[in-house]
Amino acid sequence: QVQLVESGGGLVQAGGSLRLSCAASGRTFSSYTMGWFRQAPGKEREFAAAIWWSGNTNYADSVKGRFTISRDNAKNTVYLQMNSLKPEDTAVYYCAADPVSGKLYTAGSYHYWGQGTQVTVSS
Numbered sequence: 001q002v003q004l005v006e007s008g009g010g011l012v013q014a015g016g017s018l019r020l021s022c023a024a025s026g027r028t029f030s031s032y033t034m035g036w037f038r039q040a041p042g043k044e045r046e047f048a049a050a051i052w053w054s055g056n057t058n059y060a061d062s063v064k065g066r067f068t069i070s071r072d073n074a075k076n077t078v079y080l081q082m083n084s085l086k087p088e089d090t091a092v093y094y095c096a097a098d099p100v101s102g103k104l105y106t107a108g109s110y111h112y113w114g115q116g117t118q119v120t121v122s123s
Contacts, residue, residue, distance in 0.1 A: 002026045002112040004095045009117030012085055016121070020080040022095030022114055030073040032098045036080045037107055038091035038119075045094065047105040049080060058104060063089075085121045092116040 008020040022034070035050040049069040050058045057069050068081040078095060096110035103109035 002029070002032070002097050004097060004112055004114035006093065006095045006114040006117040009093060009119045011120045011122065014085060014087055014121055014123050016085050017081070017083045018085065018119060020082065020093055020095075020117060020119075022078045022080075024076045024078070024095075024097065026076070029076040029097075033104070034069075034071060034078040035096045035099065035104065035110060036067075036069060036078075037094045037096055038089075039094070039116075040088075040091040043091075045107045047107070048093070050099075050104050051078060060105075082119070085119075087121045087123045089119060090121050091119060093119050 003025040005023045012018055031053050033052050036048045037045050038048050039045040047060050048063050049067055051069045051071050066084045071078045094116045095114040097112040100109040
């Protein structure tokens, strides 16, 4: 069993930056692929970024070049550095772990989820 706890959300002006953190419990964190998803009001949860156990990364086109996902296996933590934020980035951001093989971009394929952290970008 893995428990995930996100932090770092808040209110920021357009063009600003935030860094989200996701602290994970469990001894096997380093073997998990980790993802960040986001959900805006009235919209489906969508993929933002993922990082494999190897350190390889994947990004949604909407965040590529602005967001950076990273992990610190010694701290059992995954991060999402968000720069050049836009009002359309406003959403609840969720950390997720351990997707079904080959379904990196599908929210329903992840086995573990955090409770989410609100990010609001004002114009």
